[in-house]
Structure formats: structure tokens, C-alpha cells
Amino acid sequence: MATWILKFSSKQVTIMAAAVLLFFNFQLNAATNEIIITGGIESARPIGVVPFKYLGNTSLPENLSEVVASDLQRSGKFSPLKLSLMPQFPTTDTEINYAAWAQKGIDMVLVGSVESTGLNQYLVTFELVDVLRAQATGGQAKTLENGKLVMTRDHVIEKRTKTINGGDFRQYAHIISDIVYEKLTGQRGAFLTRIAYIKVLDRDTNPKPYRLVIADYDNVNPTTLLSSPEPLMSPTWSPDGNTLAYVSFENKRSQIYLQDIYTTSRTRLTDFPGINGAPNFSPDGKKLAMVLSKDGNPEIYIMDLQTRNLTRITRNRAIDTEPSWTPDGKSLIFTSERGGKPQIYQVNLATNRKSRLTFEGEMNLGGAITPDNSQLVIVNRTRGDYHIAKQDLKNGDMLVLTNTYLDESPSISPNGSMIIYSVLEYGKPALAWVSLDGRFSFKEPVADGEVKSPSWSPFLL
Amino acid sequence: MLNKNALKTLLIVVPLVTLAACKSGPTDAELEAEANSQAEAAAQQVAEAEAAADAEAKRVDVAKADALQKAKDMFENEKATLVAQNVVYFDFDQASVKSDFHAVLDMHAAFLVKNPGQSIVVEGHCDNRGTPEYNIALGERRAQSVETYLMNAGVSSAQVSVVSYGEEKPAVQGGSEYAFAQNRRGIVVYQ
Structure with a gap:
């Protein structure tokens, strides 16, 4: 190319x-x-x-x-x-x-x-x-x-x-x-959207190298919402675009926080023993899916944001992680090792019935479904290489979309046309973009630090 | 006039006579001084005895402190030795403790059993292949397998806690096999 x-x-x-x-x-x-x-x-x-x-x-x-x-x-x-x-x-x-x-x-x-x-x-x-x-x-x-x-x-x-x-x-x-x-x-444009990501500056010279950053969709006007001496992870947008959920290790363990991007006021949502991770808002914004390992190993939970009540979704000795809502809010897809290696599963929240969605490749992780409910976007591992791929939800066809190195953290634009993700570029995580049809791709030149865990906002107007 | 002179003489002589008369025995003042000096001597004796006792106590304290210091030094030395070798490495996508690291973990375990007041945090880390969320889960599994190894060697669960940093705190930057191998690790951190 x-x-x-x-x-x-x-x-x-x-x-x-x-x-x-x-x-x-x-x-x-x-x-x-x-x-x-x-x-x-x-x-x-x-x-x-x-x-x-x-x-x-x-x-x-x-x-x-x-x-x-x-x-x-x-x-x-x-x-x-x-x-x-x-x-x-x-x-x-x-x-x-x-x-x-x-x-x-x-x-x-x-x-x-x-x-x-x-x-x-x-x-x-x-x-x-x-x-x-x-x-x-x-x-x-x-x-x-x-x-x-x-x-x-x-x-x-x-x-x-x-x-x-x-x-x-x-x-x-x-x-x-x-x-x-x-x-x-004929498709709605997504130019008035934003991205959130984690930037990591040189850890030897910066007392607070971990940064939570939001920027316009094209990474112009970057604003640091939070700087921390300990890792920050997994920023994700509320459906109204006003709040970010993310994971902070500022207290030497993982905790989930909510932060208003306009007032910058923040609330600690979880502080359970073990992993508090992988937050993801329901389409109506009322619930947050997350991963907690308080009961021994990572399981998927849903928290009602008003009552703070938890519902446990998975019960399995294997790793279950990366919950993501289907556009109708009736199911979650998630990554599970229950079959041996990590693959994508779907759970119907009404019946609690679980089904496996991916079978191709050695592993499939980090799944998300496109807004039109037609494609599953995943990180696919085949012959040791990690690439962003999509799988047609109707016929199951999988197509690898990228040819960059160590691709991870895909996030789909709200109009479903582009995917932003993280690559390893000259040994450092950097941002890259690929169109959903896989034809068009671009990346940013190497920046002054690592840039990872991108998350594309919903439509903001 | 004469009378006046005689009176003057008398006034001078009488006190002299009186002074001479005093020489014959100890006065009250002399007695009191004597008593005082005896008391002083006794007090000095007591003080000396006390000082001796203090010195002895101090000598014992110093010996005790020496012993404590020695124990503390030994503890610190031993701890420093352990802190210098507190990393165990894992195979790709694996969380089981490799036999290469049993010996070093046994040393940590022996030290922790001997010092039940000492607590540790086991950190689990991963290379940057796979997703950050999956690596948080894998890192926890690695930390837990180190924790389990230590507990099987007799360490109290109250002494050990685990935290996974996934791929967020690499020891070596980059995407080389060397970096991957250095980053797949568990660290025993003394608190």
C-alpha cells in the first residue's frame, strides 16, 4: 500500500x-x-x-x-x-x-x-x-x-x-x-466528536507521568483532565458525552472513577478488593458494566449508577473481562477464557444465556459492536500477530482490517465509519485510525510520550 | 576619765576571755557541721551506689540495644538481600511460577515466616501483547500464583496482598522479545 x-x-x-x-x-x-x-x-x-x-x-x-x-x-x-x-x-x-x-x-x-x-x-x-x-x-x-x-x-x-x-x-x-x-x-458525519485517551510521559523525569486527556476527534485542542503518579486506564464516555469513567491506581490499587469533563469534578465509584476495571456505560447511561475480582477472579458485573447496586453477570473460574453493551442495551459482549483461550461471548441480560461469537484465530479480545448492530469489532490474534478485525454478525465472516503492530483498544466512531485504536510505533504506543471497511487508514506521527486506550465519544450535538 | 578608760579595757578583754573559754569543747555549730558532713558522706555513698547501679543498668541496656541493633541489622541485611532479588519472570501468557524461581521465593517465604510483622505486596505485570484489560486479569493471576506459592511455604495470608498493573508499568519499553520477557514479571514489594 x-x-x-x-x-x-x-x-x-x-x-x-x-x-x-x-x-x-x-x-x-x-x-x-x-x-x-x-x-x-x-x-x-x-x-x-x-x-x-x-x-x-x-x-x-x-x-x-x-x-x-x-x-x-x-x-x-x-x-x-x-x-x-x-x-x-x-x-x-x-x-x-x-x-x-x-x-x-x-x-x-x-x-x-x-x-x-x-x-x-x-x-x-x-x-x-x-x-x-x-x-x-x-x-x-x-x-x-x-x-x-x-x-x-x-x-x-x-x-x-x-x-x-x-x-x-x-x-x-x-x-x-x-x-x-x-x-x-448519506451517513451522519462524526466531525463534532471528541476522543479521550491515556498519555504516559517519561516516567523517570515526570512525577506525574500518567495523564487523562480529551481532545477534538482529530486530536486537536488536547486538554489534560487528570495527572497522576500511578497508572490511569480505560477511559470511556457516558452516552451524553458529559462524563468519563476510567480506572485510576492513585491509591496503589485499581479503582473506578467518574469525572465530569466540564466541571472536572470526580467521584470514586468503586473500591473493591482486587481488580476494579473495564468500565462501559449502558446505552441509556444508567448503568455501568465493569470487571471486579473481589470474589477471587475477574467477573463481569453491572452497577446501577443511581442505587450503586451490583448485579453479577458471570460466574466462572476463567477470566471474564472487557464487557461492552450491544446498541439495544439488552446484551453484553465480553472476553472470556472459559473455552481455553480468550474469545468473545455474548450474554443476554434478560435470560442470562451466554453464547460464543468468535472462533477464528488463536484469540479474540476487546470486542465492541458497531452502532448499526451489524459488525463485531475485535482484536484478533492470528499466528502471534494482534490486529484489529471485524466479524459480520449475520454470516460470521471475519476480516482483518489493520497491518500495524500490536494493535489494541479499538473504539468505534459514533457513526460507525472509523475505528481509532492503539499501535506500537517505534516501540511506543501511538494512535491510529482505520475505516470500518478497512480500506483507509492513517496514523499520527510519534508524539512526545505514549498515547493509548483511545475512546471515541458519542455524537455531541 | 579613768573610769571611762577602765570600761574601754573591760569591753575589749571580756570578749577575749569568752573566746578563750570556748576552745574547751565543740560548739553547737561544730556539732551541726559534723552531723552534716556525716550525712553528706552517707548521701554520697548512696549516690555512688545508685550511680553504680545506673551504670550497670546502662551497660545491660547497651548490651540489649546492641543485640537489638544486631537483630535489626540482620533483618535489614536479609531484607535488602531479598529486595535485591524480588522479581520472578513468567512465560508468555502463563501465570505459573517457574521452578527456576522456587529457590528465591523460598528465601522470601522463610524470611516472612520468621518475621510475621512484615507484610508484602505482590505486583503482577505483563508484556504489552494482548489488550490492557486482559493483561490486568493475567497480571492478577500471576501475582496470585506467587502469593499461593508463599502461602504454601507457610507465610500467613495476612502478610500478603496482590495488585495487578497489567501492561501499564513496563520495566523495559518497546516491542522486542527482550522487553516482553523483562515485563512479564511478579515483584515482591516489602512494605
Whole structure:
């Protein structure tokens, strides 16, 4: 597979499109993270994301179109055309030379403008244009409306105008990406989501090397919620996106905590002897599945978050761990060694009937079910290699999705399109992403520390 | 005038006579001083005896302290020896204590049996293959098998507790076989 380095950073933009700078006022320190695409760019749909024209004298807080291009790139569904290859830089539909774009193999073009309208106020306008449709209709389609022939511009798939604050640029860029993504794929976009993960700095030089971090879905704006001298593990989101559950060893043993991400106030939920681990919220947010070994070995329990009452789900001498709710909240899937090696099982919570789901490979661990209830995402071990895989829940077909090293901790985006997971990169855990069809994958360059246990938030709006 | 002179003489002589008369026996003051000095001597004797007793007691205390210090030194030395060899290693995906480590665990056990006031925590660790949650479970199983070995060797369960850190606290970073082998371990930590 081809490896591309695609960076939407200021330097390259400057080099690629110095001429553009004569006409467009760019914000040059926009925060977009560099990614290393490891596969699948050839299957992505080309799209033209033209730099939005800026009408104003102050410097812009963020480059909207750059963030949109980065979002579409990261979805794996789109391949934004490089600025240096763009035939023109139109601001509105009427300025688009349809033939010029079609000639470049681009059938969709996003154009727009930003106008400074007051103190920290900006009017943002954008249009998503179907170039091929526009070519076919000459930009003016005739349709019958109430028995009359009227002219329409149905090649403009979406046009919106909105006034935003300077602080909302990045969020609004993600909203534009969500709109473009949904219009062109039929699937809800997940660009306005977040991730949580554990970062471990050098343990020899940092008194508190273990960090609980939340960031935008693209790992921009990372915020440390908690620093600890002892390990932190297993962050997981409540369905409303307000609370994280995680495991902390700050008292030299594992305990489960709940933390409000906005107020940062935290509550210790469990302090049982032995393992307190692997928390996972029920889809209604009222219960937390977890692993406790207070009775001798790791078993799955469900805690009612209001009454704090525990229900024991497994009763087995083997290891049972990694509970994860099915989307309907009626079952849990979990990892169990009851058959010898770790495999994925499902338990119906009404009947307590358990069934084994995975049979392929030496081990299958860390299972989670996609939001549409069609696929089981797992860590599969085959011939000693650990990779992220998916298994079709209807026909049982398994497909290995990754070819990175020591893959673990997969977490599915709320729209079911991407999986974030942890890999070992140059001996250090780092973040990687793969699309659910396995075609598109990318990873982050090695950061200043280990990054692991990623967890993708639910939809936040 | 004469009378006056005679009176002066008398005034001088009489006290002299009186002083001379006193020389003939011990005065009350002399007696009192004598008594005092005898009491002092007696008190000194008592004090000397007490001091001697104190010194003897101190000598015994010092001997006792020496013995205690020696025992403590021995305890610390022995403990230091054990702390220096407090790691046992495991095979991949295994939690049973390998026979290579029986001898070292026997030493820990003997020390813990001899010092029932000493408590330990057994930490279980894993390499970073497999998922973090599974490794927490495996690490606990490793720590428990060390605990069971020590208890079978006579150590009281009250002295031992276990904690699993899974793959969260590797001894060696990285994804090499060497790192894996160094990280699959149980550690006996003295409290």
C-alpha cells in the first residue's frame, strides 16, 4: 500500500499556493494535525475544497476551509484536491468554471467566504456545488412547479449563511464538514466528536507521568483532565458525552472513577478488593458494566449508577473481562477464557444465556459492536500477530482490517465509519485510525510520550 | 576619765576571755557541721551506689540495644538481600511460577515466616501483547500464583496482598522479545 504524507499545515500551503495568498488572507497558524496516510487514498472520492475568501482586515482566528479539507481527508471517503492543482479559486457558485473542475476529475466543489461584520463577529457563507450537474444543466435546470416551468439551480446541493463568533470557527468548520459528508455519503458525519485517551510521559523525569486527556476527534485542542503518579486506564464516555469513567491506581490499587469533563469534578465509584476495571456505560447511561475480582477472579458485573447496586453477570473460574453493551442495551459482549483461550461471548441480560461469537484465530479480545448492530469489532490474534478485525454478525465472516503492530483498544466512531485504536510505533504506543471497511487508514506521527486506550465519544450535538 | 578608760579595757578583754573559754569543747555549730558532713558522706555513698547501679543498668541496656541493633541489622541485611532479588519472570501468557524461581521465593517465604510483622505486596505485570484489560486479569493471576506459592511455604495470608498493573508499568519499553520477557514479571514489594 502506498504511504502518503499529507499535511494541511501553513508551510506547505504557503509553498503550494503562494499566488493564492495574493487574493486570500490565510490564517497561517491554523491548528490541524499532521497525519500519515497508510492506505486507501485511491478509494477516496476527489473533492475541491476551495479556500474561503476573507473580506476583512483583522486576522482570522482559524482557517475554515483548511479544517474542512482535513476533516474530509480523515474520513477516508474524500480526497481533497491540493491547492496547487486547483484550476481557479472561486468564492461563489456563479464564479465556478464547471468545465475546468470536471476536467480535473472533480465533481464536487465547496466554495465560501468569511466576512468580518463586527467585533469578533463573522458572516460565513458556503455552497456545495455538483459540478457535473451544473455542466449538464448549464447552471440553470428547468423543472415543473405548480404546472409552470421554472428555472432552478439544483446543482447547488447546499447553501448556508451564518454569523459566528471568533471562538467558534473550528466548531463551525466541523459543522460544514458534517453537512458535506452527510449530503454526499448519506451517513451522519462524526466531525463534532471528541476522543479521550491515556498519555504516559517519561516516567523517570515526570512525577506525574500518567495523564487523562480529551481532545477534538482529530486530536486537536488536547486538554489534560487528570495527572497522576500511578497508572490511569480505560477511559470511556457516558452516552451524553458529559462524563468519563476510567480506572485510576492513585491509591496503589485499581479503582473506578467518574469525572465530569466540564466541571472536572470526580467521584470514586468503586473500591473493591482486587481488580476494579473495564468500565462501559449502558446505552441509556444508567448503568455501568465493569470487571471486579473481589470474589477471587475477574467477573463481569453491572452497577446501577443511581442505587450503586451490583448485579453479577458471570460466574466462572476463567477470566471474564472487557464487557461492552450491544446498541439495544439488552446484551453484553465480553472476553472470556472459559473455552481455553480468550474469545468473545455474548450474554443476554434478560435470560442470562451466554453464547460464543468468535472462533477464528488463536484469540479474540476487546470486542465492541458497531452502532448499526451489524459488525463485531475485535482484536484478533492470528499466528502471534494482534490486529484489529471485524466479524459480520449475520454470516460470521471475519476480516482483518489493520497491518500495524500490536494493535489494541479499538473504539468505534459514533457513526460507525472509523475505528481509532492503539499501535506500537517505534516501540511506543501511538494512535491510529482505520475505516470500518478497512480500506483507509492513517496514523499520527510519534508524539512526545505514549498515547493509548483511545475512546471515541458519542455524537455531541 | 579613768573610769571611762577602765570600761574601754573591760569591753575589749571580756570578749577575749569568752573566746578563750570556748576552745574547751565543740560548739553547737561544730556539732551541726559534723552531723552534716556525716550525712553528706552517707548521701554520697548512696549516690555512688545508685550511680553504680545506673551504670550497670546502662551497660545491660547497651548490651540489649546492641543485640537489638544486631537483630535489626540482620533483618535489614536479609531484607535488602531479598529486595535485591524480588522479581520472578513468567512465560508468555502463563501465570505459573517457574521452578527456576522456587529457590528465591523460598528465601522470601522463610524470611516472612520468621518475621510475621512484615507484610508484602505482590505486583503482577505483563508484556504489552494482548489488550490492557486482559493483561490486568493475567497480571492478577500471576501475582496470585506467587502469593499461593508463599502461602504454601507457610507465610500467613495476612502478610500478603496482590495488585495487578497489567501492561501499564513496563520495566523495559518497546516491542522486542527482550522487553516482553523483562515485563512479564511478579515483584515482591516489602512494605
